[in-house]
Amino acid sequence: xxxxxxxxxxxxxxxxxxxxxxxxxxxxxxDRATQIISKWVDELxxxxxxxKLITDKRYDLDFQHxxxxxxxxxxxxxxxxxxxxxxxxxxxxxxxxxxxxxxxASQLLGTEDVSxxxxxxxxxKLPDQKWTDTPWHQDAQYYxxxxxxxxxxMWMPLQRVTEYNSCLQxxxxxxxxxxxxxxxxxxxxxxxxxxxxxxxxxxxxxxxxPGDVLCFxxxxxxxxxxxxxxxxxxxxxxxxxxxAVATESxxxxxxxxxxxxxxxxxxxxxxxxxxxxxxxAGSY
Numbered sequence: 001x002x003x004x005x006x007x008x009x010x011x012x013x014x015x016x017x018x019x020x021x022x023x024x025x026x027x028x029x030x031d032r033a034t035q036i037i038s039k040w041v042d043e044l045x046x047x048x049x050x051x052k053l054i055t056d057k058r059y060d061l062d063f064q065h066x067x068x069x070x071x072x073x074x075x076x077x078x079x080x081x082x083x084x085x086x087x088x089x090x091x092x093x094x095x096x097x098x099x100x101x102x103x104x105a106s107q108l109l110g111t112e113d114v115s116x117x118x119x120x121x122x123x124x125k126l127p128d129q130k131w132t133d134t135p136w137h138q139d140a141q142y143y144x145x146x147x148x149x150x151x152x153x154m155w156m157p158l159q160r161v162t163e164y165n166s167c168l169q170x171x172x173x174x175x176x177x178x179x180x181x182x183x184x185x186x187x188x189x190x191x192x193x194x195x196x197x198x199x200x201x202x203x204x205x206x207x208x209x210p211g212d213v214l215c216f217x218x219x220x221x222x223x224x225x226x227x228x229x230x231x232x233x234x235x236x237x238x239x240x241x242x243x244a245v246a247t248e249s250x251x252x253x254x255x256x257x258x259x260x261x262x263x264x265x266x267x268x269x270x271x272x273x274x275x276x277x278x279x280x281a282g283s284y
Contacts, residue, residue, distance in 0.1 A: 003103040013108055016172040018216035021104065025156055025211050029098045033158060033236050034063060036091050037122050040083055041067050048074040064159060064231035068126050080282060081132045082121045088276045093255075093269045096120070096238060101154060101213070102258050105240035108152045108215055112260050115246045117151055117239035118253025119143060125166045125224065125233035133226055135185045135192035136201055138175070139239070140218035142191060143249035147179040151218040151241045151250065158234040162207045166227035168214060169203035176220045193221060253279075 003024050013019040044067070048054050053074035061069055071077070080086065096116045105114050119142065125132050139153050140146045161167040175197065185192045192198065201221055206214050216222060218239075227233045241250050243259065253275055255267030 003100045005104065005107045010107065013215065017176040017220040018170050018172060018214065018222075019108075020206055020208070021213050021215065023209075023211040024100060024104065025213050026098070026100050027211075029095060029100065030156075030158060030210055032091050032095045032098075033122070033156070034234075036087050036089075036095065037124075037158075037234060038063065040086050040122070041070075043086065044079055045070050048077065053077065063234070067124055067232050068230075071126065082123065084119070084121060085276065085279050086281055087122055088273065090269055090273075093272055095236070096255075097257050101238070102240070104154070104213070104215065105152055106258065109150060109240065109242045111242040111244065112258065113243040113256075114240050114258045115243045115251065116254045116257045117143075117241050117247075117250035118255075119249070120236070120238040123224075123233075123235045123237065125227045125235070127227050127229055127231070129227070131188050133188050134190055134224040135188060136171070136198040136203075136221050136223045137182060137190065137192040138179060138219050138221055140179050141182045141193075143218075143247065144179065145247045145249050146218045146241075149218075149241065149245050149247050151239050151247070153216050153218065153237060153239050155214040155216075155235060155237045156210075157208050157212070158210055158236070159231070160207075160209050161233060161235075163205050163225055165229035165231070166225050166233040167208060168206050169223050169225060170206060170214075170216060171201040171203050171221040174201050174221055176217065179219060192223075 009019050045057050049057055054070060102114050106112055155168060180193060180197055182191050183194050243256055255272045256265055259265040
């Protein structure tokens with residue numbers, strides 16, 4: 001096992017429904033995430049170029065600034081704020097199967113048999129863009145069959161994140177054992193907590209560096225603060241569940257990542273990719 005959590009970390013997670021693990025995500029995984037996202041940005045910029053919204057693809061710009069500068073130059077068109085289908089490929093499969101991340105999930109879930117949940121995101125949080133502000137919500141509001149099934153979410157930034165450039169906030173001690181009914185946020189069109197519930201929360205800001213990971217349960221309320229910097233705030237958020245009790249929503253586009261005693265049950269990359277063939281680009 002590459003990453004072993006301490007008893008204190010496990011106890012903190014059990015009590016507070018979240019834990020921050022510092023410098024446990026290997027550089028190879030961060031590089032792979034950057035590769036996956038950069039390919040998506042290339043494809044998006046290509047579309048804007050073909051639509052004659054831009055005349056220069058600006059390959060000279062760095063990872064944190066290229067998307068926002070191209071978006072400004074193109075006239076701020078709408079794009080997929082939560083790309084998922086467009087990230088599918090062997091690099092994404094390898095990222096989701098990263099041993100260090102599966103090690104962490106195994107310990108938090110209390111099982112050796114771990115499955116990747118099929119809902120994951122690479123979030124491009126552009127400066128001063130309200131429609132990518134995620135309101136207070138519980139992840140299980142998006143997959144309600146996990147109300148009584150432990151699904152661990154992992155959120156990883158690809159640059160340092162603070163309150164200034166959209167770190168996450170968590171609200172331990174509030175509704176973290178109950179799945180609430182939500183409502184669509186009028187400003188962002190994201191599903192979130194009802195306003196009266198959100199107004200009762202006290203948030204804790206989680207400032208992080210690349211290599212850190214924030215782990216939390218499917219019921220913990222959390223949100224992303226606005227991005228007031230001049231760069232894109234990039235992050236990956238992925239989920240794991242115990243294979244023995246895996247949810248239908250999780251396994252629909254997910255896969256078995258680790259089965260030490262029955263490795264033949266582990267889903268191959270080709271098997272996972274075949275699940276996406278009928279889902280069109282730009283969707284899901």
